[in-house]
Amino acid sequence: MKSFKHTIRALACAFTIAAVSTTAHAAELRLGSGFGDNHSSTRAMRDVFAAKVEELTAGRHTVSVFANSELGQAPEMVNQAQSGINFGVFVSSAFFNSQVPEIGVTNMPFIFSDRETAFKVFDGPFGEKMKPLFEAKGLVVLGFMELGFRNITNSVRPITQPEDLQGLKIRLQNNPVHIATFNLLGASPTSIDASEMFAALSQGVVDAQENPYAVINSFRLYDAKQKYVTDTGHFFDVIVFAVSKTALDAMTEEDREAVIEAGRLATLEQRSYAAADEATNLETVLSKGVELTRLTPEQREAFRTATAPVLDEVKSRLGAELVDEFLSAVDAAK
Incomplete structure (x- = not known):
């Protein structure tokens, strides 16, 4: 009998230890990204999302943010969130094309004239239509953050017209729409992860x-031979903040709502950070000796005309109905 009681106690102790261990493991929400520690998205995750999750769940959940590609390259981090290995990821929308190709419709060139129009679209019915497509792939979108207007840098020459890109080896994200755009401009695109971009530029693997x-x-990147920058603003890019649907669904309703609310607040704060940081970031880049080319309206129109055929390619890839719906949403947001 004494032996039986000892056995019961031992089993109870083991169960308690296992339960505590499981709870402790579940309480840490790990987020991965390729952005640096000072990027607006990383700051928003640490300053707002992490703080709010801990506050709103009364400490039942904590957040650990792994920036600088500490958890791997962007596609790996998306897969980690999708499978539940890590809780979430915040990277460019381009890195979700394999899971949700429909998000690629938002990557077309020269569509958005300003950030306000872009976020009316992403916060409106069209953005809401995208979210279930992510959920079908095991991801819940907690926010569309601002990555911003993308501009060209290179080590060869100032870029003032589409012809200046002829033969230029340019690093791009692994994004079919982006690649098609720069093929039209006569450049030579190469997909390279952000974690390898500095080395590729420094070693001359790519020029731009x-x-x-x-x-x-x-x-x-001014330390990676990038001597010239042109304010093309050709794409407006968003950061998709997505988390594991399995992990989110496993939470209590109270904690799940708390995490969703923390994501909403962090998204709004990140957008504010990004808008405020833009001028400062450009000033810093120029202070390092980078030469800025500002396009005239006529020069910008030449780039827009040269890349217009991308529209037909996206329609053939994703469907004319989706493209037309997106363009109507953009028009309505202006």
């Missing part, structure tokens, strides 16, 4: 790249 000023500054 395109990113918002925040990324150009955060990754110190």
Whole structure:
């Protein structure tokens, strides 16, 4: 009998230890990203999302943010969130094309004239239509954050017209729409993850790249032979903040709502950070000796005309109905 009681106690102790261990593991929500520590998205995750999750769940959940590609390259981090290995990821929308190709319709060139129009679209019915497509792939979108207007930098020459891109080896995200756009411009696109971009530019594997000023500054691309920048603003890019549907569904309703609310607040704050940081980031880039070319309206129109055929390619890839719906949403938001 004594032996039986000892056995029961031992089993109870083991169960308690296992339960505590499981709870402790579940309480840490791990987020991965390729952005640096000072990027607006990383700051928003640490300053707002992490703080609000802990506050609103009364400490039942904490958030750990792994920036600088600590958890792997962007596609890996998306897969980690999708499978539930990590709780979430915040990276460019381009890295979700494999899971949700429909998001690629928002990547067409020269569609958005300003950030306000873009976020009316992403916060409106069209953005809401995208979210279930992510959920079908095991991801819940907590926010569409601002990555910003993408601009071209290179080590060869100033870019003032589409012809200046002829033969230029340019690093791009692995995004079919982006690649098609730069093929039309006569460049030679190469898909390289952000974690390898600095080395590729420094070693001359590629001559050029395109990113918002925040990324150009955060990754110190002026130290990677990037002597010229042109304010093309060809794509407006968003950061998709997505989390594991399985992990979110496993939470209590109270904690799930708390995490969703923390995501909403962090998204709004990140957009505010990004807008405020833009001028400062450009100023820093120019202070490093990078030469800025500002396009005239006529020059910008030449780029728009040269890339217009991308519309037909996107229609053939994603369907004319989806493209037309997106363009109608943009028009309505203006």
